[in-house]
Amino acid sequence: KAGVTQTPRYLIKTRGQQVTLSCSPISGHRSVSWYQQTPGQGLQFLFEYFSETQRNKGNFPGRFSGRQFSNSRSEMNVSTLELGDSALYLCASSPDRQNRGDEAFFGQGTRLTVV
């Protein structure tokens, strides 16, 4: 069974540009969440999607947005990039069964560098 796939793995963008990151969850998983990881802040929750709907949202500005498609694949978009957006962006998928013991499976991440 393939794991969570994130593309691209590395990305360099200029301030002011926008960027789109992609995440393909494990087959059969319906929940996809996005996280930002920086050395100073650790892992921070961005948002979660389930059945093409945003179910939860973290404390990030509106420049950060996402969506989920009918096949559960998800994209994350960051507009008007700032230097502080440089980070490892991680996607996690979960079956989201009623059992709360479900674990989240992470992708390898997309390393975004804003210059």
Next chain:
Amino acid sequence: KNQVEQSPQSLIILEGKNCTLQCNYTVSPFSNLRWYKQDTGRGPVSLTIMTFSENTKSNGRYTATLDADTKQSSLHITASQLSDSASYICVVSAHGSSNTGKLIFGQGTTLQVKP
């Protein structure tokens, strides 16, 4: 405020030695606690997940404990190997939230195993 604190921030041990990492949380109401291992530049990989009623869970040389009364967890690594060098992240989920929607992450403990 829901928080997860880990200690120590970093740790250096010799190969073959044991070590214990600590995690204290103030997340309420508690649903489950997870330990993840994250190699540099890669996504976190789940080691254990424990619910309220579980006190101990093992995964090979990794043993996690949970004391729900004192809101403390520990991850014990036995007979460390060079490949154990990584960041170990404690993650707590609040009851009532989706599986991945509102995970609260600790800052992680960076473990370095030296030959």
